[in-house]
Amino acid sequence: xxxxxxxxxxxxxxxxxxxxxxxxxxxxxxxxxxxxxxxxxxxxxxxxxxxxxxxxxxxxxxxxxxxxxxxxxxxxxxxxxxxxxxxxxxxxxxxxxxxxxxxxxxxxxxxxxxxxxxxxxxxxxxxxxxxxxxxxxxxxxxxxxxxxxxxxxxxxxxxxxxxxxxxxxxxxxxxxxxxxxxxxxxxxxxxxxxxxxxxxxxxxxxxxxxxxxxxxxxxxxxxxxxxxxxxxxxxxxxxxxxxxxxxxxxxxxxxxxxxxxxxxxxxxxxxxxxxxxxxxxxxxxxxxxxxxxxxxxxxxxxxxxxxxxxxxxxxxxxxxxxxxxxxxx
Amino acid sequence: xxxxxxxxxxxxxxxxxxxxxxxxxxxxxxxxxxxxxxxxxxxxxxxxxxxxxxxxxxxxxxxxxxxxxxxxxxxxxxxxxxxxxxxxxxxxxxxxxxxxxxxxxxxxxxxxxxxxxxxxxxxxxxxxxxxxxxxxxxxxxxxxxxxxxxxxxxxxxxxxxxxxxxxxxxxxxxxxxxxxxxxxxxxxxxxxxxxxxxxxxxxxxxxxxxxxxxxxxxxxxxxxxxxxxxxxxxxxxxxxxxxxxxxxxxxxxxxxxxxxxxxxxxxxxxxxxxxxxxxxxxxxxxxxx
Numbered sequence: 001x002x003x004x005x006x007x008x009x010x011x012x013x014x015x016x017x018x019x020x021x022x023x024x025x026x027x028x029x030x031x032x033x034x035x036x037x038x039x040x041x042x043x044x045x046x047x048x049x050x051x052x053x054x055x056x057x058x059x060x061x062x063x064x065x066x067x068x069x070x071x072x073x074x075x076x077x078x079x080x081x082x083x084x085x086x087x088x089x090x091x092x093x094x095x096x097x098x099x100x101x102x103x104x105x106x107x108x109x110x111x112x113x114x115x116x117x118x119x120x121x122x123x124x125x126x127x128x129x130x131x132x133x134x135x136x137x138x139x140x141x142x143x144x145x146x147x148x149x150x151x152x153x154x155x156x157x158x159x160x161x162x163x164x165x166x167x168x169x170x171x172x173x174x175x176x177x178x179x180x181x182x183x184x185x186x187x188x189x190x191x192x193x194x195x196x197x198x199x200x201x202x203x204x205x206x207x208x209x210x211x212x213x214x215x216x217x218x219x220x221x222x223x224x225x226x227x228x229x230x231x232x233x234x235x236x237x238x239x240x241x242x243x244x245x246x247x248x249x250x251x252x253x254x255x256x257x258x259x260x261x262x263x264x265x266x267x268x269x270x271x272x273x274x275x276x277x278x279x280x281x282x283x284x285x286x287x288x289x290x291x292x293x294x295x296x297x298x299x300x301x302x303x304x305x306x307x308x309x310x311x312x313x314x315x316x317x318x319x320x321x322x323x324x325x326x327x328x329x
Numbered sequence: 330x331x332x333x334x335x336x337x338x339x340x341x342x343x344x345x346x347x348x349x350x351x352x353x354x355x356x357x358x359x360x361x362x363x364x365x366x367x368x369x370x371x372x373x374x375x376x377x378x379x380x381x382x383x384x385x386x387x388x389x390x391x392x393x394x395x396x397x398x399x400x401x402x403x404x405x406x407x408x409x410x411x412x413x414x415x416x417x418x419x420x421x422x423x424x425x426x427x428x429x430x431x432x433x434x435x436x437x438x439x440x441x442x443x444x445x446x447x448x449x450x451x452x453x454x455x456x457x458x459x460x461x462x463x464x465x466x467x468x469x470x471x472x473x474x475x476x477x478x479x480x481x482x483x484x485x486x487x488x489x490x491x492x493x494x495x496x497x498x499x500x501x502x503x504x505x506x507x508x509x510x511x512x513x514x515x516x517x518x519x520x521x522x523x524x525x526x527x528x529x530x531x532x533x534x535x536x537x538x539x540x541x542x543x544x545x546x547x548x549x550x551x552x553x554x555x556x557x558x559x560x561x562x563x564x565x566x567x568x569x570x571x572x573x574x575x576x577x578x579x580x581x582x583x584x585x586x587x588x589x590x591x592x593x594x595x596x597x598x599x600x601x602x603x604x605x606x607x608x609x610x611x612x613x614x615x616x617x618x
Contacts, residue, residue, distance in 0.1 A: 058514055058515070087517045091515055092517060096515040098511065106512075106531070107341065107509075108531055117518075121517060121518070153340060169512075
């Protein structure tokens with residue numbers, strides 16, 4: 001088994017507002033190995049993006065605060081490291097791609113300028129060398145005529161092109177870990193497939209660890225080796241993709257899988273779209289017990305009293321649900 | 330994906346320049362200001378004289394051969410004074426505007442970027458300067474220190490920065506939330522680089538416009554101070570000319586009208602340029618044309 005690249009242990013993040021203090025993340029544990037893709041899946045507001053920001057120590061503070069936990073990257077706890085050290089790691093060893101390619105590039109600088117910045121900062125390249133490298137990177141991410149594109153401004157590129165530029169920026173310094181926060185949500189389906197191919201190719205070539213944050217079970221099935229299902233600031237189920245998708249243990253995971261619309265033209269009348277009733281609980285609501293209890297079809301009295309512990313179903317497949325723990329006892 | 334062809338990269342700055350030169354009033358403003366500035370800069374070199382020298386009889390009417398634009402009550406030539414006075418007025422105006430914009434951008438940027446306590450403290454300071462009657466404060470500063478061009482420029486700059494600061498703060502509040510700022514953090518940029526290298530260039534368009542208008546305001550301010558006798562008495566300026574001839578306003582119209590006209594034209598030129606820049610830099614206004 002490859003080395004553990006990143007280990008998140010017991011991560012808790014709190015936000016303080018007028019209504020009090022809310023726990024956005026509540027003891028998140030994750031591991032990513034070199035060359036592996038970890039998918040993080042869940043609805044909006046489950047803490048996926050907050051987990052990503054915490055790994056880079058970019059939780060907006062105030063009002064946010066990392067309350068507990070460790071983020072161990074290659075043996076160093078990033079949450080305890082000095083700011084300079086973390087800054088050297090950002091963009092250099094750990095890079096991130098955002099959801100919105102339309103707004104993630106600075107409109108007043110050329111593409112080349114922005115790709116080159118990380119190269120100059122972290123690798124100390126000269127302007128000419130950075131430019132040459134940037135052209136190589138644009139070629140690598142499949143942008144035609146890179147010698148011309150490099151002098152263009154973001155508004156002259158399409159959404160797919162911009163996301164490619166973002167990926168070029170992210171992989172510029174050959175990071176060991178890439179965090180992609182819903183990298184294809186804002187793109188067309190066809191472009192989405194291209195971006196996934198590109199990410200896979202880059203990952204295979206450089207042996208990068210990849211954290212793919214998404215709400216799309218299809219993307220998880222296609223891209224990830226392992227998956228962590230998040231709900232209410234907790235990882236409720238984690239395991240190899242094949243295990244989790246074939247034998248989902250948590251009712252929430254099963255709900256998410258059932259919600260993926262199937263293309264079935266033979267069904268008559270067409271099958272109803274499924275949904276999980278209810279909404280993600282607001283972070284300001286005080287929680288005792290399982291955060292999913294309110295929406296769960298299999299809820300038991302116990303669920304509202306105490307958060308279930310992690311229960312290992314099979315090797316590397318763990319779930320936090322009283323239904324499973326209870327069945328075992 | 331579009332055809333790879335000879336694509337000309339259009340920078341936002343170049344696009345704005347293209348819009349700017351299309352506006353007739355902006356071009357008129359540029360021409361007018363260029364004329365005034367070249368007279369002020371080159372005039373004293375080509376036309377050596379002392380503006381405080383007596384050239385002809387006091388209150389000579391304009392149109393005579395020894396004083397084309399007439400003389401004031403002390404017999405000083407109005408034309409010479411206009412040419413020499415432009416330097417002081419423009420220098421004070423430009424310096425004061427620079428001081429005001431520099432203070433304003435620095436304080437506004439820091440307040441907008443950091444928010445919370447820093448924002449509160451800096452904005453209360455800005456409000457303190459805003460509620461202060463600006464002219465009165467500048468008068469106090471100019472009287473406390475020796476009234477030289479530098480102190481006058483400082484006095485004007487120090488009272489007029491809060492509006493620029495508020496504008497810069499508003500831009501920073503808006504821009505700091507954008508994804509490309511987060512993207513910059515993610516590639517390991519320092520705070521200093523994010524404030525000055527990432528957000529500020531995006532905040533510049535409205536600040537450039539406000540800086541242009543600040544020059545006009547500063548020129549008027551300088552004229553007011555000189556008119557009240559608080560300018561540098563040893564340097565001829567348009568404000569000083571109006572101020573020293575104000576009791577003869579009815580009997581010798583030319584002694585106050587010509588410097589007044591120069592101030593008016595200068596401020597007009599600067600305002601037209603500011604308007605042109607505003608149209609060119611503000612994409613919402615740009616669509617109207």
